Amino acid sequence: MKFKLSHFIPLLVLFFSVSLAAKPPQNPVRVTQTLVPPPALPEHTQIAQGPPKIVQITLSIEEKEIEVADGVYIQAMTFNGSVPGPMIVVHQNDWVEVTLKNPATNSMLHNIDFHAATGAMGGGELTRINPGEQVTLKFKATKAGVFVYHCAPGGSVTPFHVVAGMSGAIMVLPRNGLKGASNHSVRYDKAFYIGEQDFYIPRDSSGQFIRYASISDAVAPTEAIMKTLTPSFVVFNGRVNALTGSNAMTADVGDNVLVIHSQANRDSRPHIIGGHADLVWPGGAFDNKPIKDLETWFVAGGSAVAAIYKFRQPGIHAYVNHNLIEAVLLGAAAHFQINGEWDHDLMTQVSPPSPIP
Template sequence: MTHGNAPVGDVSDVSAAEVDLSGYERVKQELVAPPFAPKHEQVATGKPKIVEIDFTIQEKKIKIDPDGTEIVALTFNGSVPGPMIVVHEGDYVDLTLTNPATNVMEHNIDLHAATGALGGAGITTLLPGEQAQLRFKATKVGTFIYHCAPEGSMTPYHVTHGMNGVIMVLPREGLKDEKGNQLSYDKLYYVVEQDYYVPRDENGNFKSYNFAGEDFSEWVDVMRGLIPSHVVFNGAVGSLTGEKAMTANVGETVLFVHSQANRDTRPHLIGGHGDYVWEEGAFANPPMKDLETWFVRGGSAGAALYTFKQPGVYVYLNHNLIEAVELGAAAHVVVDGKWDNSLMEQVYHGPVRK
């Protein structure tokens, strides 16, 4: 995107005073694969820090459903979604983005938590074999998406090939309820809903490709129809079921962070609720309470706290049931513990009684 003779977001010709960072401690965040979050403090101790993040862009083949449908995914650090970043308000994020020479496409990163330069996209655009370092201050608290954002059709193309994730900026004093009381969680799960637009051949079978960008024109044609071929959690159908299901115990409080970089979604936990929900991800606002289903806007991330009260297998899904059942937007949470008959009890099951 350009305006006049300069790229939108370009700050190369802007002079500014150098920032004094001498009083900041530098810490390296050890990123982990989704659905998990890196180790972090819920309530910050000490002064704001400079949190170092390393992202390497990988263009790689992945399977996205049990039938073996394969795409050349575009990824941050090799996973769809990219790793979750967790910092606190007032911290600096010092992010190094590497586009290896073995890749074939141009990439960058737009972080919705950042201020200016298209969220960083305006100053991180990289050809294969290039690297950029971006530093920004986390001034807004909440859950925010990040994604690749090249020009024109390349932006939705990259996003719908998996190139998105979440950065969570916690208040330094931690999460609070509507009365200002402390809220905390025992576990955090990070669920990203991904829409794919895989082209089909003349026989109706999904096509496969050998390298990133080879499918561009056909993928864009499908994409413009606004009907995804797949809507999945964390990159593939069944990625959070079976042995890969999320887990909890009765009495544990879980924070579910849910994002969709492109389309609206409606997370729902069958058999549970959203005790406290930040639908818009804005932790500075009081959470909503006791929701059955919450709404996450396309291009955003939301968060919901729930304390499990019964054991069993819970289905966590997009309550557009067509997308959940037919296209793949569903996960499981396996909860261990003792059943509480005061909450639910099977009184009778058998032939019709006369």
């Protein structure tokens, strides 16, 4: 049997096509993402525009005192000054290039562990910096989903850094956008990031919370409380009532609202009072089919979860950790303020309260 060059052309085309596809794009576009305080998300597109990019971000570590409830303070450690740290948004196969800064005014060594990254303790081994130093890390966001990031300097101080506020989340969107349970395209009109945080605050002999002058003063007594596994407060976005009243998250009837909920340390179970989750991606994994129509969903400690709900009635919708002890007594509650017209077909008061005859 004679072989002609034409017999090999399809194989050569396939070989070079696969080889080129496997190589990263030459000189990928660099973009800078401006991070914003939670519950907001930075500007982003839901569907990727063009080939993978290098997304540049800056996180500056700020050690500072914060008020977690009226008259109750902790010596916190934060990314960009907020608890949780800001949400980062990229698309699958983008590179995240993060410059981490530890100003000389700080007192401790810090780093960052991205649950979205592969290798070197999530980047934690490559980002250890003392006060007055900065470091730049680049990693490829290979998995689509929502993921926690947090400080993890090593040993017994790692949990102290986490419960002092040093966690946030990154959302890695599929390049062609989110898909529903039947593989149809799903878009959201608004998106919010809720970072749940447990705080452990020592009390004095009279039962009052102690206010410390520095982080070094707070470490040992705080770690003693941490070992009880009994939080003093469990809050959304850094303090009791951070997302209620005038700080409530707002949307309109008919809006598809994406909620990303993270917990770096403990399990949680979000629930919308008077609503549901139309779609939930367990574990935040966008490449898996979402579950439909959940009343309450689960966030494992050290993870983030995404859910979408189309609000159907106006008014206040409470969003809570449905361990109601934590929601009502410890602070894990937020509000959505929804604007629009009431649908009496969904719910109506047939008769007002009156004496029993």
